[in-house]
Amino acid sequence: IEVIDPNAPVMLRTVGDLPYLNYGLGTDRLGGSKIGHITEGILLEAVGKVGNQYKVRLSKNRTAYIPASCVEVQPAGTLPAQSLVGSWSVRGGKEADVVRVSLTERLPFATFHQLDPARVVVDIFGAVANTSWLTQYPETKNAIKSVDYEQVEEDIFRVVITLDHNAHWGHSVRYEGNSLIIRVKAAPKASLRGLHVAIDAGHGGPYKGAVGVAGVEEKDVNLDLAHMLREALEKRGAKVTMTRTEDVNVDMSDRVLMLRKADPNMMISIHCNAGGSPLKPLGTSTYYRHPGFQPLSTAVLKRVLELDMNNFGNIGSFNFILNSPYEYPNMLLETLFISAPAEEARLVDPKFRRDLIDRVVKGMEDYLKEYAK
Template sequence: MKRKTPSCLLSILIGLAFLAGTLLSGTNPARAAGETAVVAGTSVNVRNGPGTSYGVIARANLGDQLTVLDQSTDWYNVSLSNGGQGWIAGWLVDIQQPKAAAAGAGLVAVLNGNDINVRGGPGTSYGVITQGGSGDRFPVLESTGDWVKIQLNSGTGWVAGWLVSLETAQPAASQPAADEPTPSAVGSVGSGAKVAVVSGSVVNVRSGPGTSNAVVGTVTQGNSLQVLSQSSDWLQVSLPTGGNGWVAGWLVALKDVVSEPVQPATGQTDDSEVSRGGDRSDDSRDSDDDNDSNDSDTGRVLSMNVQNTASDQTTFTIRTDTPVSYNSFFLSNPDRLVVDIQGVAPGELPQTKEVSSKTVSKVRSGHFQKNPDVTRLVFELCSGVQSEVSLSGSNKTLIVDTYIPKLDGAYKNKIIVLDPGHGGPDPGAIGPGGTQEKTVTLDIAKRVSKLLEAQEAKVVMARSADTDVSLAARTDIANKNKADIFVSIHINAHTDPSIGGTTSYIHSGNGSSGEASRLQESDKLARSIQTEMVKSLGLRDIGVKQANFAVLRTSNMPAVLLELAFISNQAEEKLLQTDSFKNKAAEAIVKGIGTYFMQKKTA
C-alpha cells in the first residue's frame, strides 16, 4: 500500500516549487510595474518565452509602445495590441516611465518686435493668421527647429524663434516623497557653483536619477551644464533647452565655476566685426559702458568677427564676457546651421548680418530665451556647405567654421564594409505595395559600392546576393577585414502609415571609457551621412539616434545603421521603387562618408 503525502506537506512542497521557479526565472514584477517598452528596432520579434529559443508569435515595429507586465533577465513580458502577451528582448526596446509634463510647459514667449507674423505652421511658407506686438506674451506649447508654437486666445499659431524671448515660469517648490532619495544641493550660483562638462560622445538625459527613468533628451561631448543637485552618482542639471534633467555622474566631469573679471576688449575691430563697443578703443569707452558691463549679472556676446580664410571657407569667431556652453543642429529646406549659446544675451549684435560669402549668405541673431539666457544664431548656408562648431579652452570664444569640402583623395584605400539589411528568408519590412526591404537595401548598397570603388575605396559587401547572413557574421566580416567603417543600410517601417523620414543610428554604448572614442567617431560619421541624406532625399529629418542594435554593438570600428525612408509610408514606398531616389540615396551616403574621412584627414 502506498503511503499518502499529508495535504499540508504537499501544499508546502508546491509552494516551494513555485517560489524556486520564480527565483530561477529571474522575473521581477515589481521592477516592471507601470513601465512602457518603446520598440527601438525596425521590426522586432515577440516570442512566447524569455529567450531566442522560444517561438516567434508576433512582430513589433519601431515606435510601438507596449505595456510591461513582467521581466526575466534581459527580456520583458509585454501586452500586445490583440489582447495577448509575449516576450521581447530588452536590448531592442527603450523602457520608459510615465512621462512628466509636456514639452514647453512653464515657458512663455515674449514678442521682441512690432507687427510680428503668427503663422499656421513652422515656416514662412505657412499663411499668416494674425500679428502680435512688442511685449505680447503667449504660453509655449512646443518647438520645431527655430519655430515656436504658441497658445492664442482662440487656437494656436507659430512664430519665428529669433523674434521672441522665452521666459521660464518659476514653479512652486515641492517636497520629495518620503520614499524617494532627497537630492542634495551642489553649490549655488556665485558661491561654489558647479558645472558638469559632458565627457561622453552622446549622453542620455533622464527624468530622474537612474537608468530606470525615461530619456528626455541628449547632450553631447563638451557641453557645459549648470549643476542643480545630486542624488547618489547622478546629477540634476540645467539643459540647453531651458528645462532640467539628470545625467550619470561617470559620464561628466565636475568643474568649479570661477568668476573672472570682465576685461575690456583691446584694439580696433575691422569692418566685418559686430561689437558692443563698435570700433572704439578701450580709451574711448565712457563710464556708462563700463558700468553696464561690470554691474550686470547677465553675460553678453561681445563681438562676432567674420573672416574669409579661403574662397570656399568662412570662419566666425564669437566672443563672450563669460564662459558659455552651446548646442548646434542643422535644418534643411533651406539649409541652416542653428547655434544656441547658453548663458549670454546677444548684447548689441544686429538681428541680421549680411555675409555673402561662398558658404554663408547671412547670419540672424536673437535673444531666444531668458532665465537662463540663450542667444540663438542662425547661419543661412549655401548649397553643399559643411560646418564645425568648437569652443576655446576658456569657454569664452566660439568658433564656427563653414566650408565646402574637397573630397579628392578622401576615399583612397579606405576599407568600407557595406551591410544591406536582411536577405534570404528574411524580407525585412514589407510596404503596402509589396516592396521588400531586403531588395531595396541590396540595390542601394550595390550603387554605393560602385561609387566608392570609383573613388579607389576598398569595398567589402556583407552580402552581395539574396542570401541569409547572420548578424554576427556581418560584423565578423568587418572585424576580420579591419574595416575603417561599417555602414548598415535599412528601410524603416511603422504601424502608422503617415509617418516618414530619414534616421541614422549609432550604438547607445555601455558606459565604458574604452568605447567612448569609437562612439564619438560613429557619431561624426552618422551626422555627416545624415546631413547629406536629408539634403538629397528631402524627407523629414528624424536625426541621429542611439540604439543597441547587434551590428552596432559587435563591430570594432565606427559603425552606423541608416534608415533611409519608411517603406510603410505609401508615398515613400513609391520613391524607393525609383532609380532617381536610389541614386540620390547612394550619392548622399558616399558624400557623407567622404566628408567624414576628409574631416579626419584635416583634423
C-alpha cells in the first residue's frame, strides 16, 4: 500500500477507450464493482495506490479506484482540477436530445437512473455552479421534458434530466473538448420493424463456457440461439448486429466498443447457466445492471417462463461488462442450467430452441408495446 503525500499530489489523466472507476478493491469473477466507465482525458488526483489500483479523490468526501492501465501520471506540479459550470444548452434531434455543459477542465463524473419519474442524473465531481441561464432550442423535447441542476455538495454538481416518457431508452456521457455532452435517446416506435437490436452470443473460440454432462458446450448453444434470434427478428423487419457470428473469441472490451459504435436500440446477451446439483433443474433467469433497464429483462423472463421452466429469478445490479453500458437497454438471458442433464437435454432439442426464441421475441414485443411510443 502506497500513501501519497497530500502536499505533493500525484495527478493522473485517463487514457484508452474504456477507462472506468471502481467503488473499492473487492473483486469476483466479474471484476470489482464499478461506478462506471468514464472517458479519456479526465484529470484525477491520486491519494494512494494498492497494487495496480490507484485510489483517487473525486470530491472532498468521495474516493474511487482506477486501474493503473487506465491512466498516465502527469508531470510534477500539475494541480488538481476544479471548474465553474458555465453556459448550458439543450438541443433536440429526431432520435436523441443533447445537453451540453461548459467546463474549463475535463472532470470525473458518474451517471445513474432514477425512476418514477424517469430521470437521467449526472454528478460532476470538482464542479461548482456558476450558471445564469440554460438555452433550450425550439426543436427540443423529443426525449427530454426538463433539465435542472443541484449543487449537492460544495464540489459535486448534479445535472438532473427528466425524461419525456416513462422509460429509459439509453443515454451517453462524453466530452467534446471541455464540454460535457449528455445525449439522451428518445423512445423508438412500438414495433420491431426498423428497430436496431444487438445480440451477443456468450463465450466462443477457446472459451467454451460451461460444458454439460453429455459434452454439450455452452458457446455452441449460445451461438445457435443467437442466429435463430437474428433470423426471427429480421423476419419482423428489425436490423440486427451480432458481436460474433462464428466460433471465435471476441474480447469483452471489444464487444463493448463494437456495441457502442453500433448504437442499437436494445441488446440481449445469450448464455447457459451452470452450478448447483446436476440432479436439480434450477431453471431460467435474466439479468440487468441499471434499474431503468429492468423492464426489458422482466418482460423476456415472463414470456420464457411459459415454457414450464423453474424461475431462477430476475437479477439486478449485475456486474457483467456487457450490462454496464447506459447507452441502450440491455439484458442477459441465462437460458437453462447446462450442468443439469435434464436441462442440457432441453437445450439441444430443436423444438425447444424454436419455442425459446419465440418467447424471447414476444417478450421484446411486450416491452415495446408497454414502453415505446
